[in-house]
Amino acid sequence: MPAIELSDLALARNGTTILDGLSAHISAAGITALIGPNGAGKSATLRVIDGLLRPDAGSVRIVGDGPMRRAFVFQRPALLRASALANVAIALEPLGLLRSERTGRARAALARVGLGDRAEAPATRLSGGEQQRLALARAWAVEPDLLLADEPTANLDPGATELVEGLILDIARRGTKVVLVSHNLGQVTRLAAEAVVLARGRAVEQGPTRALLTSPQAPETRAYITGELPWTSFAAAS
Amino acid sequence: MDIFRRGLLTFGLLFALGAASAVQADPASIVVASTTSTEQSGLFKHLLPLFEAKSGITVKVVALGTGQALDAARRGDADVVLVHDRAAEEKFLAEGFATKRWDVMYNDFVLIGPKTDPAGVRGGDVVAAFGKLATARVPFVSRGDRSGTHSAELRTWKEAGVDLGAVKGDWYRDIGQGMGPALNTASALGAYLLADRGTWLSFKNRGDLTILVEGDKRLFNPYGVMLVNPAKYPSVKAKEGQAFIDWLVSRDGQAAIASYKIEGKQLFFPSAGQ
Amino acid sequence: MFQTFQETISRLATLDRDVLAIAWLSLRVSLTAVGLGLCIGIPVGAFLAVADFPGRPVLVGLLNAFMGLPPVIVGLVLYLVLSRSGPLGSLGLLFTPGAMVAAQVVLATPLVAALTRQVVADSEAHLGEQLRSLGLSAPRRALALIHDTRFSLVTTALAAFGRAISEIGAVLVVGGNIDGHTRTMTTAISLETQKGDLSLALALGLVLIVLVILVNAVAALLRSHAARAYG
Numbered sequence: 175m176p177a178i179e180l181s182d183l184a185l186a187r188n189g190t191t192i193l194d195g196l197s198a199h200i201s202a203a204g205i206t207a208l209i210g211p212n213g214a215g216k217s218a219t220l221r222v223i224d225g226l227l228r229p230d231a232g233s234v235r236i237v238g239d240g241p242m243r244r245a246f247v248f249q250r251p252a253l254l255r256a257s258a259l260a261n262v263a264i265a266l267e268p269l270g271l272l273r274s275e276r277t278g279r280a281r282a283a284l285a286r287v288g289l290g291d292r293a294e295a296p297a298t299r300l301s302g303g304e305q306q307r308l309a310l311a312r313a314w315a316v317e318p319d320l321l322l323a324d325e326p327t328a329n330l331d332p333g334a335t336e337l338v339e340g341l342i343l344d345i346a347r348r349g350t351k352v353v354l355v356s357h358n359l360g361q362v363t364r365l366a367a368e369a370v371v372l373a374r375g376r377a378v379e380q381g382p383t384r385a386l387l388t389s390p391q392a393p394e395t396r397a398y399i400t401g402e403l404p405w406t407s408f409a410a411a412s
Numbered sequence: 413m414d415i416f417r418r419g420l421l422t423f424g425l426l427f428a429l430g431a432a433s434a435v436q437a438d439p440a441s442i443v444v445a446s447t448t449s450t451e452q453s454g455l456f457k458h459l460l461p462l463f464e465a466k467s468g469i470t471v472k473v474v475a476l477g478t479g480q481a482l483d484a485a486r487r488g489d490a491d492v493v494l495v496h497d498r499a500a501e502e503k504f505l506a507e508g509f510a511t512k513r514w515d516v517m518y519n520d521f522v523l524i525g526p527k528t529d530p531a532g533v534r535g536g537d538v539v540a541a542f543g544k545l546a547t548a549r550v551p552f553v554s555r556g557d558r559s560g561t562h563s564a565e566l567r568t569w570k571e572a573g574v575d576l577g578a579v580k581g582d583w584y585r586d587i588g589q590g591m592g593p594a595l596n597t598a599s600a601l602g603a604y605l606l607a608d609r610g611t612w613l614s615f616k617n618r619g620d621l622t623i624l625v626e627g628d629k630r631l632f633n634p635y636g637v638m639l640v641n642p643a644k645y646p647s648v649k650a651k652e653g654q655a656f657i658d659w660l661v662s663r664d665g666q667a668a669i670a671s672y673k674i675e676g677k678q679l680f681f682p683s684a685g686q
Numbered sequence: 687m688f689q690t691f692q693e694t695i696s697r698l699a700t701l702d703r704d705v706l707a708i709a710w711l712s713l714r715v716s717l718t719a720v721g722l723g724l725c726i727g728i729p730v731g732a733f734l735a736v737a738d739f740p741g742r743p744v745l746v747g748l749l750n751a752f753m754g755l756p757p758v759i760v761g762l763v764l765y766l767v768l769s770r771s772g773p774l775g776s777l778g779l780l781f782t783p784g785a786m787v788a789a790q791v792v793l794a795t796p797l798v799a800a801l802t803r804q805v806v807a808d809s810e811a812h813l814g815e816q817l818r819s820l821g822l823s824a825p826r827r828a829l830a831l832i833h834d835t836r837f838s839l840v841t842t843a844l845a846a847f848g849r850a851i852s853e854i855g856a857v858l859v860v861g862g863n864i865d866g867h868t869r870t871m872t873t874a875i876s877l878e879t880q881k882g883d884l885s886l887a888l889a890l891g892l893v894l895i896v897l898v899i900l901v902n903a904v905a906a907l908l909r910s911h912a913a914r915a916y917g
Contacts, residue, residue: 221815224819226815226818226819244819244821245819246815246816246819248815248816252812252813252815252816252817254813254830254833254834255833255834255836255837256833256834264820264822264830265820267820267822267826268820268821268822296915312820443781443862443864448880451865452877452880452881456865457865470867472781472862472864472867472868473864473865474781474862474863474864475863487769487770487771487772488769488770488771488775489769489770489771489780489781589880590880591880592877592879592880592881592882593879593880595882596879596880596882599882614881615881615882616881616882616883616884617882617883617884618882645770645771647770647775647776647778
């Protein structure tokens with residue numbers, strides 16, 4: 175599993191500072207959560223790690239063996255107007271597989287997330303929970319070294335949330351490093367062994383989740399956990 | 413997905429079919445650049461089936477003003493020209509774009525105007541009539557498109573001693589269009605205009621217009637036909653083009669021209685070999 | 687006026703095979719032109735929506751402006767190009783249906799490309815991040831978004847068809863309005879108007895409108911049928 179080295183990341187969009195010299199070391203093991211108030215720069219950090227956003231300054235180093243395969247799961251699953259199967263299979267195209275191999279792996283992944291019997295269904299007709307499971311099937315099929323998940327359960331009901339959490343744990347157990355952005359501190363406690371607290375575009379504290387939530391050191395962390403921090407930046411909604 | 417693919421396939425096939433049938437060329441055909449008066453009077457619709465049945469050659473008529481028709485031929489875009497402006501035709505010959513001109517037929521121009529004739533031009537003298545029009549400054553529609561009819565109009569103003577540049581005003585409407593649009597405009601305005609008899613006879617939207625001056629020798633309107641010089645453009649279909657000209661001036665062709673009538677009135681009078 | 691309408695209705699009943707041939711030619715020329723325009727315009731428009739390169743805003747602006755190309759200008763330029771004394775004169779296309787197809791392709795393609803770019807760009811705003819994070823190349827992303835917006839693109843095709851079949855400026859100049867060869871619905875309507883036969887012109891106009899409605903109905907049917915399965 176890869177470790178991630180973030181050094182002095184800076185990012186501004188339309189005159190608003192989003193990342194302001196963010197540095198952090200995300201360990202190679204298990205699931206790491208990025209937490210913090212809205213506008214702290216959590217989603218932006220995730221996108222910078224994936225290469226979707228290019229930082230104005232600073233660097234991202236992913237430390238591991240060989241080429242890194244990444245997958246991204248968004249808060250709202252972005253699905254094509256095609257079958258569930260086609261939505262998974264397209265993710266396998268850059269891997270250089272045969273068409274039959276792609277279909278086989280896509281079907282297996284759909285079965286894994288409990289959508290085996292919905293493979294031919296139009297993806298846009300699935301329920302919200304099914305759509306997010308489909309997005310996870312896409313990630314599962316790719317067998318990524320690194321999974322970036324941006325509030326994957328924010329729009330789901332408790333039942334669907336439980337299913338999705340289980341899948342994320344399974345993916346991590348299979349040997350994928352997971353970086354999770356979440357507002358749900360219960361979820362963070364359940365899933366992530368490690369947490370990084372972001373505020374105003376910087377990492378203010380990091381450590382084992384339980385310790386960090388029970389005895390926060392940084393004033394920003396304390397304020398966030400108790401819900402006190404005044405929102406400082408609305409423009410860069412996380 | 414399947415429905416979509418099938419739909420696409422159907423559309424694709426349709427396009428391919430259309431494309432294939434749209435661009436195929438027919439074997440023996442010539443392009444004749446001619447005037448709006450011959451096309452819009454319906455003469456070609458009468459003549460061409462007779463020639464095509466006899467020769468197997470398809471004739472495609474592009475109807476333009478005389479000046480434009482000669483220009484199209486100058487660019488090599490026509491095989492034969494059939495027009496009615498003697499001076500412009502002589503110039504075309506002199507430039508070497510054709511080597512010979514044949515007389516084909518003639519019709520005549522008529523001065524059209526409102527039945528009430530506010531300028532009082534009714535009669536048999538077109539030059540006197542034009543003089544009165546300029547004095548009365550009643551609405552007059554000019555083709556203004558370098559057509560044979562336009563040249564005839566300009567010639568008549570000159571013969572009447574009218575300096576058009578000096579007297580031109582609101583009453584003189586230069587529309588820059590074919591005979592049909594000119595007649596439509598005159599009909600709407602209750603204006604005078606010079607028209608060829610053929611188009612006038614086949615024109616349906618006459619309104620209050622009627623013939624006011626006719627029969628003046630100066631209204632004689634001769635048509636000539638020329639083969640575009642193959643030495644200028646090797647693409648000219650000289651054999652087929654000449655076959656069309658030969659037929660037009662033959663006894664059969666001349667008889668066919670004479671037999672074209674609208675409401676019992678003959679529109680064009682054969683003149684080959686005269 | 688009322689009399690003209692009455693005559694129009696009675697003329698409709700007697701429209702003969704010539705009119706059918708003219709309608710069929712119009713349909714063939716415009717469908718072919720739109721088909722070719724879609725083949726060129728959709729990939730170009732979609733690529734402009736997904737790819738990011740210097741000069742793209744200029745290209746997009748140019749494309750949007752070209753949507754409004756005056757048909758007469760297109761016809762005139764094409765006439766000079768296809769004329770025997772022009773650069774492509776040897777093709778012998780002038781005054782043939784092929785020349786009319788070419789003119790309408792020039793009119794339809796910028797329209798298709800500009801509308802496609804807009805439709806695909808809207809879809810890209812929603813799906814682009816996901817597709818890029820999958821590591822797909824720009825052409826592959828463009829293809830995926832074309833497929834995703836296929837139902838909206840039907841409307842684009844119809845807009846292009848509407849522009850093609852209703853224009854007269856270009857087909858008149860490059861086609862020459864030759865009876866039985868290049869006479870289309872619009873040039874025929876213009877000719878009959880010039881001859882002062884207004885009721886026949888109006889009858890032909892009604893045929894043209896029915897034709898356009900039919901094509902739109904077929905497309906709408908196809909679209910709703912497919913959309914029911916994959917909306």
